[in-house]
Each structure stands twice: as structure tokens, then as C-alpha cells.
Amino acid sequence: MNITSDPWIWIGGLLTLCIFSFLYKDNPFYKFAEHLFVGVANGYFLTFTVHRVLGPNLFVPLFVQGRIWYVISLTVGMLYILRFVPRVSWLVRIPIAVTIGYYTGAVIPATIQADIIRQIQATILTPQNFQSWNAGSSGIIWSVILFVGVACTLSYFYFSREHKGVLGVTSKIGVIFIMVGFGAAFGYTVMARVSLLIGRFQFILGPWFGIIE
Amino acid sequence: MKILEYLSTLDRRIIYLVLAIVVILPLIFPSIQRVRVMDPVGKLFAAIDAIPDEQILMLDFDYDPQTQPELEPMAVALLRHAFNRRIKVAVLSLYVQPLGLAKKALDQVAEEFNSQAKIRADSIVYGQDYVFLGWQPPPIVPLLGMGISIAEVYPRDYYGLRTDSLPMMHKVRNFNDVGIIVCVSGGNAPIWWVAYSQTRFGVAVGAGITSVYASELYQYFQSGQFSGLMIGMKGAAEYEETVASSLRVSGRRKATEALGSLNAAHLTIIIFIIIGNISFVARRRK
Numbered sequence: 001m002n003i004t005s006d007p008w009i010w011i012g013g014l015l016t017l018c019i020f021s022f023l024y025k026d027n028p029f030y031k032f033a034e035h036l037f038v039g040v041a042n043g044y045f046l047t048f049t050v051h052r053v054l055g056p057n058l059f060v061p062l063f064v065q066g067r068i069w070y071v072i073s074l075t076v077g078m079l080y081i082l083r084f085v086p087r088v089s090w091l092v093r094i095p096i097a098v099t100i101g102y103y104t105g106a107v108i109p110a111t112i113q114a115d116i117i118r119q120i121q122a123t124i125l126t127p128q129n130f131q132s133w134n135a136g137s138s139g140i141i142w143s144v145i146l147f148v149g150v151a152c153t154l155s156y157f158y159f160s161r162e163h164k165g166v167l168g169v170t171s172k173i174g175v176i177f178i179m180v181g182f183g184a185a186f187g188y189t190v191m192a193r194v195s196l197l198i199g200r201f202q203f204i205l206g207p208w209f210g211i212i213e
Numbered sequence: 214m215k216i217l218e219y220l221s222t223l224d225r226r227i228i229y230l231v232l233a234i235v236v237i238l239p240l241i242f243p244s245i246q247r248v249r250v251m252d253p254v255g256k257l258f259a260a261i262d263a264i265p266d267e268q269i270l271m272l273d274f275d276y277d278p279q280t281q282p283e284l285e286p287m288a289v290a291l292l293r294h295a296f297n298r299r300i301k302v303a304v305l306s307l308y309v310q311p312l313g314l315a316k317k318a319l320d321q322v323a324e325e326f327n328s329q330a331k332i333r334a335d336s337i338v339y340g341q342d343y344v345f346l347g348w349q350p351p352p353i354v355p356l357l358g359m360g361i362s363i364a365e366v367y368p369r370d371y372y373g374l375r376t377d378s379l380p381m382m383h384k385v386r387n388f389n390d391v392g393i394i395v396c397v398s399g400g401n402a403p404i405w406w407v408a409y410s411q412t413r414f415g416v417a418v419g420a421g422i423t424s425v426y427a428s429e430l431y432q433y434f435q436s437g438q439f440s441g442l443m444i445g446m447k448g449a450a451e452y453e454e455t456v457a458s459s460l461r462v463s464g465r466r467k468a469t470e471a472l473g474s475l476n477a478a479h480l481t482i483i484i485f486i487i488i489g490n491i492s493f494v495a496r497r498r499k
């Protein structure tokens with residue numbers, strides 16, 4: 001055991017224990033650590049935004065390099081502040097419209113291509129899928145399971161007809177796939193949370209107490 | 214039956230205590246865990262290994278303290294792979310919070326290699342072998358803008374140096390000069406790289422993600438949109454194993470060290486779930 005004398009590691013370790021103390025019950029130590037985290041995170045973000053974003057991307061080009069057309073960006077951005085002036089608060093719609101317009105144009109084609117067309121392509125059974133039994137996710141077995149799973153899960157969410165007959169069977173199979181999906185998601189979530197716990201103990205037992213390397 | 218009744222009303226703090234013990238003990242008394250490398254990780258390693266000399270590896274480190282235990286070992290293993298194979302690396306972050314951790318990983322791995330270098334040519338030099346581009350918001354700007362010009366999106370690097378003055382960046386203009394982008398993220402960022410950068414410019418994308426996002430993002434590997442994928446601490450341990458066994462790169466393997474605790478914790482949780490369900494069924498029958 002070789003306890004560190006580094007004050008920053010002590011601060012990190014003590015704050016970790018403050019957060020862990022919530023597992024026993026809510027207490028002032030937990031509240032202190034939580035509020036400190038929020039304050040530090042916001043301060044860090046604000047400082048970084050001013051120095052690394054607004055400075056080099058707006059203030060320097062506009063006020064130092066004299067690129068006068070940057071005044072358009074500054075003006076449109078400043079309109080957000082008019083939200084707090086009731087008489088002219090409607091002007092806030094201009095920067096909002098610019099932002100929404102840009103993002104809508106950029107997001108819609110990208111999402112359709114990446115999330116819909118390519119995913120449908122990957123679900124369609126092609127002769128290539130039937131060339132081998134076991135070729136990872138493109139072999140016959142997994143390709144057919146994938147196709148059946150997608151078709152049956154979609155049928156479960158078809159609510160325009162009563163789930164009877166063929167639709168009843170496929171929707172029940174769909175429920176099985178959905179449950180497997182939920183189970184996998186839950187299992188992965190548990191793994192993630194346990195990993196975070198391990199990370200904290202690696203820090204406490206390692207750099208702080210020096211019990212492990 | 215009394216035992217089942219007791220277990221069904223067990224104080225959650227006792228469960229926390231048991232879980233803490235089963236996590237701590239394997240860390241103090243480690244045992245060798247065999248790591249089997251799965252297809253998604255193997256493909257990611259192969260994709261990075263196949264980057265030609267004229268192209269670079271672009272790493273997007275988007276992890277913060279909340280996701281650091283799962284994702285930092287991935288970042289370190291990726292850098293060890295790239296530096297060992299002399300693949301040039303450009304690192305960036307789409308958010309502000311990960312910058313400090315990204316710099317820490319870069320400094321750590323560069324120091325590992327430089328401390329073992331016998332001649333100057335073996336050293337890893339900033340600007341020549343790797344650059345740290347930093348952060349340029351909003352994320353859509355680098356995602357789309359770097360397809361046209363990296364130096365225009367990042368006129369200066371993290372340290373304030375002019376990007377186009379760095380020797381490594383003289384021949385790196387846009388995504389055409391990038392072999393693969395690997396996004397190590399605790400969120401949805403890997404999908405953005407696929408949706409914007411890959412769809413528009415055709416660049417290859419790989420991902421290292423937290424376990425929470427696995428069921429949401431695995432489909433992008435199945436569809437071939439991700440060239441490879443690392444999932445959670447297990448994925449990080451697999452990449453560490455591949456780098457260590459294939460390239461004989463030494464160095465601490467934090468994810469592999471954690472597998473004993475991960476296994477023990479999972480086993481404990483499974484036991485608690487079984488006990489909880491048995492006692493629930495028993496109480497209902499009563």
C-alpha cells in the first residue's frame with residue numbers, strides 16, 4: 001500500500017466517495033459533489049467556448065482581421081438575446097429559422113440514406129447470402145433469422161388489423177424478437193454500469209491507495 | 214421459505230456491498246483471463262492495419278469521465294496500434310469535454326513509445342507522426358467540412374499551431390487522404406460519421422462504443438457501414454489482446470485487467486436476478 005501525496009488525486013478520490021455515499025442515502029456530501037460537478041462543467045464549457053470558438057471563429061476575423069461580413073453572423077446570433085425583450089422577442093424566430101433550415105436540409109437526406117436505405121439493403125436476402133451456411137452475419141442462417149426478425153417485428157406494430165391468423169402468428173414471433181432485443185439491451189446496460197464501477201475502483205485502489213499497479 | 218422471504222426484502226445496500234466486494238477482490242488478486250477476439254474487433258484491426266502509407270488514421274475521441282473506463286482503453290490500444298505500425302494519426306473531438314482525456318491518451322502512448330526509442334527515427338514526433346486537431350463546434354462542421362478541407366475546418370490545432378504548417382498535414386487535405394475514421398464515443402457520434410461523412414464522401418468508418426449503445430449501433434456493423442466495432446470493456450480487451458499478440462506491443466492493459474471483476478460482477482447479478490425471481494414466484498403462490 002502506497003498512498004499518494006498528490007492533492008489532485010486526493011480530491012478526485014474524495015469526490016468519488018462523496019458520490020458513492022448516495023448509495024447509502026442522500027446526504028450533504030453527495031449534494032456538494034454533484035453541485036461542484038455541474039458548476040465546474042459549465043465553467044469549463046463557457047470558458048472554452050469563448051476562447052476556442054467565439055475568439056478564433058468570430059472575434060478575431062471580425063475585429064482583428066477586419067472581415068466585415070462576419071457582422072452578419074454576429075447580428076443573427078445576437079438576435080437570440082432579444083428573446084428577453086418582450087416587444088421585439090419575435091425576432092428570435094430568425095436565428096431559429098436559419099438553424100432549423102440548415103439542419104433540416106443537412107439531416108434529412110443523410111438520415112434517409114444511412115438509416116433507411118442502407119439498413120433495408122442489409123436486410124434484403126440476396127443470392128450472396130445463400131452462398132455459405134456460416135459467413136458471419138451474411139451467411140444463410142443469420143440472414144434468414146434477421147429477415148424473419150425484421151418482418152415479424154414490423155408485423156407486430158401493424159395495428160390496422162386485429163392480430164389474428166397469419167398476422168397473429170407473425171406478431172407473436174415479433175414479440176419474441178423484441179424481448180430478445182430488450183434483454184440484450186438490458187444486459188449491455190448492466191455491463192456498462194459495472195464497467196464504470198470497476199473504473200472507479202481501479203482509480204481508488206491504483207493511483208490513490210497504491211494497492212494495485 | 215423464510216430464506217426466500219428474507220431475500221425478497223433484502224436491503225439494496227447489502228447488494229451494493231456484495232457487488233463492491235466482488236469487483237474489488239479480482240482487482241487486488243488478478244487472475245489470467247482468456248480473451249477471445251470476435252469478428253467485429255478483428256475486422257477493425259484489419260481495416261486499420263491495411264491503411265496505405267499515403268493515408269492517415271483519423272480518431273474521434275468523444276469520451277468523457279462518465280464513459281472513460283470503457284472507452285479510454287480502446288483509445289490507448291488504437292494509438293499503440295497506429296504508432297507501432299507508423300500509421301499517421303489525426304485526433305479530434307466533436308465535444309469540448311473529451312479534449313483533456315484525448316490529450317492524456319495521446320501523451321501517454323507517445324511517451325510509451327518515446328521512452329523505448331533507441332534512435333531518433335524510432336520516436337513519435339508531434340506534427341510529423343500525429344496531430345491533435347482539437348474541437349470545432351457544431352459537430353456537423355467537421356463532419357461535412359473535412360470532406361472539402363481539413364485545414365479550413367481546423368485552421369489551428371489544439372495547441373494553437375497553424376494546421377497547414379505541420380509537416381504531416383502537408384499531404385492531408387480532406388477525407389480522400391483518410392484511410393478510416395474511428396469514432397470512440399459514449400453517444401451517437403459514430404452514426405453521424407456514417408450519415409454525413411460516409412454517405413457524402415465515402416470514407417470508411419469504424420467505432421468504439423459503450424455497452425449501452427451496443428444494441429442500437431450493432432446493426433451498422435451488420436450492414437457494413439462500420440468497417441469494425443469495439444463494444445464496451447470486452448471490446449477494448451479484445452483490441453488490447455490483438456495489439457499485444459499481433460504486434461508484440463507492451464504496456465498496461467486496463468480493460469483486460471478489469472475482465473475478472475466484470476465476470477464476477479455479472480455472475481453475482483445473475484444470481485441475484487434468479488433469487489429475486491424465485492422469491493417473487495414463491496410469494497405469488499403463497
